[in-house]
Amino acid sequence: MAFNYHLATVASALLVLLLIEPTVGAPVQQQPLVLKYHNGELLKGKITVNLIWYGSFTPIQRSIIVDFIQSLSSPKAPLPSAASWWKTTEKYKGGSSALVVGKQLLHENLSLGKYLKGRHLLALASKFNDLNAINVIITAKDVAIEGFCTNRCGTHGSTRPLNGKPRTAYIWVGNSETQCPGQCAWPFHQPIYGPQTPPLVAPNGDVGIDGIIINLATLLAGTVTNPFNNGYFQGPPTAPLEAVSACTGLFGSGAYPGYPGRTLVDKTTGASYNAYGTNGRKYLLPAMWDPRTSACKTLV
Numbered sequence: 001m002a003f004n005y006h007l008a009t010v011a012s013a014l015l016v017l018l019l020i021e022p023t024v025g026a027p028v029q030q031q032p033l034v035l036k037y038h039n040g041e042l043l044k045g046k047i048t049v050n051l052i053w054y055g056s057f058t059p060i061q062r063s064i065i066v067d068f069i070q071s072l073s074s075p076k077a078p079l080p081s082a083a084s085w086w087k088t089t090e091k092y093k094g095g096s097s098a099l100v101v102g103k104q105l106l107h108e109n110l111s112l113g114k115y116l117k118g119r120h121l122l123a124l125a126s127k128f129n130d131l132n133a134i135n136v137i138i139t140a141k142d143v144a145i146e147g148f149c150t151n152r153c154g155t156h157g158s159t160r161p162l163n164g165k166p167r168t169a170y171i172w173v174g175n176s177e178t179q180c181p182g183q184c185a186w187p188f189h190q191p192i193y194g195p196q197t198p199p200l201v202a203p204n205g206d207v208g209i210d211g212i213i214i215n216l217a218t219l220l221a222g223t224v225t226n227p228f229n230n231g232y233f234q235g236p237p238t239a240p241l242e243a244v245s246a247c248t249g250l251f252g253s254g255a256y257p258g259y260p261g262r263t264l265v266d267k268t269t270g271a272s273y274n275a276y277g278t279n280g281r282k283y284l285l286p287a288m289w290d291p292r293t294s295a296c297k298t299l300v
């Protein structure tokens with residue numbers, strides 16, 4: 001079972017129009033948006049995030065992503081921080097979800113090929129079998145995945161429980177840098193359709209990896225609040241709108257279709273960001289639905 005996530009800048013345009021009132025300052029004012037809770041299990045407490053790198057990544061690329069996951073549960077960074085963004089997931093039933101980076105597998109030899117289907121992702125997702133874990137598969141820019149770009153930028157789901165092993169939640173996200181940055185790395189690249197605003201400068205100087213951060217952030221929030229398709233979502237279970245995917249296209253206050261909204265800007269590099277992380281990192285994180293206000297909340 002897998003739920004796709006597609007950064008639908010165009011399809012969401014109408015929704016975004018309905019949601020936004022042109023005010024400055026978070027949270028974005030909007031009509032109530034309700035993600036129903038379907039009484040299922042959520043991922044709470046200490047959660048191990050194992051990483052499976054499929055294809056080549058530089059050590060710098062890997063550290064940007066590892067630092068991001070660590071930033072979500074480390075409250076030391078100045079505000080607005082990645083940890084303050086993640087804290088909204090605590091408002092969903094059941095308390096906090098503290099992410100800890102676990103094992104990492106470098107699968108550089110591409111032994112499953114350069115075109116992966118769902119069954120390959122499941123095989124990679126089954127490499128680790130920890131309790132209370134999320135296995136994250138990240139595919140390199142030269143690896144094609146069934147449905148990548150045409151209808152999804154990443155996906156999350158769970159492995160089938162076998163021989164008494166626990167079912168494990170997993171995420172796949174691909175580096176879209178050369179395949180479809182307009183779809184999966186917006187707003188760091190011109191969108192392929194719809195209203196055009198100039199692309200933002202990526203905060204870590206890597207359009208592909210900064211795009212992965214947006215999609216991974218979306219999928220991590222969707223996974224802890226709807227790991228087995230009976231948690232929080234709106235719409236049909238086959239195409240659920242989840243914690244962050246329900247807020248697609250919103251990054252800051254004042255967003256409108258084609259414009260991601262207000263961000264902070266790094267004076268030296270011109271990069272846009274809205275969250276500080278560990279090791280002095282900066283990230284641009286999407287809005288998340290806040291169950292207390294029934295609104296999509298932005299950081300700035």
Ligand SMILES: *[C@@H]1O[C@H](CO)[C@@H](O)[C@H](O)[C@H]1NC(C)=O
Binds near residue numbers: 105108109
């Ligand atoms: C490719 O790499 C993976 C992960 O390190 C390893 O498990 C597998 O045995 C390797 N396959 C080949 C054919 O070398």
